[in-house]
Amino acid sequence: MIDAKGRSNRATAPAAASAGVTIVLGDQPLQLDDIRVFAEDGARAEYSAAAVDAIALAHDTLLHLAETRPVYGLSTGVGARRSVAVVRDRASCLRLWRSHALQYGPAVDAERVRAMLLIRANQLAQGGSGVSPALAGALLAATTREDPPTVAFGGALGTGDLGALAALALQITADEPSGPFAASDGLPFMSSSALTLADAALTLVDLDRAIDAAMVLGAATATTLRTTAEHFAAAAFADRYPAMRDAATRLAPSDTGPSARVQDPFSMRLLPQSLGSVRLSWERCRDAMLAEVNSAHENPRVFIREEQVAHTGNFYTVDLELACGTALRALAQDASLLLARLGLLMNPRYTGQAEFLGDGTPDATGAMMLEYVAAAALADIRDLAAAHGGHGVHLSLGAEEHAPFTPQAVRRLRLATESYRTMLACFAVALRRLPGAEDLLRGLPERHGGLEDRDLSSELADTASALDRIRLGESHE
DSSP: OBOTTSSBOOSSOOSSOSTTOEEEESSSOOOHHHHHHHHHHOOEEEEOHHHHHHHHHHHHHHHHHHTTSOOTTTTBOSGGGTTSBOOOOHHHHHHHHHHHOOOOSSBOOHHHHHHHHHHHHHHHTTTOSOOOHHHHHHHHHGGGOSSOOOOBSOSOOSSOOHHHHHHHHHHHTTTOTTSSOOGGGHHHHHOOOHHHHHHHHHHHHHHHHHHHHHHHHHHHHHHHTTOOGGGGOGGGGTTSOHHHHHHHHHHSOSOOSOOSOSSOOHHHHTHHHHHHHHHHHHHHHHHHHHHHHTSOOOSSEEETTTTEEEOOOTTOOHHHHHHHHHHHHHHHHHHHHHHHHHHHHTOHHHHSSOGGGOOSOTTOOTTHHHHHHHHHHHHHHHHHHHTOOOOOOOBGGGTBOOOOOHHHHHHHHHHHHHHHHHHHHHHHHHHTTSTTHHHHEESOOOOOOOSSSOOOHHHHHHHHHHGGGOEEOGGGO
């Protein structure tokens, strides 16, 4: 679950707290932590009684309406073939999936596959797709198979993950005419961006953890460098965004004694504003993602109560794409300050230690190379942020003349998050070399040596692996 400040609420039990808990779909909206627990910890899922009824009623409603009016993808072809009259049978349903199941590119990791299955099942539970109960059941059954479905990234443009969903449909029906599906299931099952949403959800989980780590390291740095406490004054943030107020509270130095400076460099003074903005953009991404996860993300959309079907553009995930672009830019600007803050740690003027946090040997370069690794990671983040922008394409004989390229935006955010985490690991390795800093932190891996010039590769790798476990110790509180 997510608390009011937009952070993962790990202090209390989430909706699905362990692998032994079952997530019930259809009664309550999915939260980010539900997706995380299902994907990472192996929780189970089932449809609520209301969802079972909604799925069945939507299926019956779709079939009934198709007898009286054209329904895209069911009584017509798809894309540029939408004006062609079609009489669907099970063979044509399989043919539609097979023609769309083009797979190429990197394989999707097991966690994101599980998240995709959960998200698509939750969308079906809203009762807007018209997918048959048999196929909806086969989808959930796939989450417990010893041989989970396999799909690949590639081919999606933000108007539906057609290739991945078609490949999934063929696998959970065994690509057989007698499989658990109805003749009408072809387009309704594919009409989703469940893979893109799964990628976004687990990317946001990683970014959430990275922001928490940045807060921890920032707070420890503020105390260690005797940063001016006025920079974090609660009264100064009373009229700012909640995420910014929370950042100021968490980052404030524990030692409120005299500061070494009247004003600190921007990289310290702007910690609450910068990290607060990153958190705010994260919240915007989370909300855009969950809006898609918990809606009937369908075209056409079935309305059970009204006994209607509407051809909509709900497959167009532009809101999430725009939110990802904002998050990328927020991450790029915070990463710039993070690199500058790492530079402070190398500077005796701010630390009182030897240059580059070395052992005092005149020509020692100590932790200097951490700046190079962090700067290279920053370059990657800036490149990824700069790549964001609106684009247009013409596909299917002009039937689709624009795409938001949401999968690509999510992928850029995932790569930027990985680079940001690299920068945080570099910073943590450097920070612990300062006297007193290690006493403020818990969860750091074992050190590989002292301040002497040495290869920091293994220590950096260990720190990157432990990044999510680093917490402030009692000495900071």
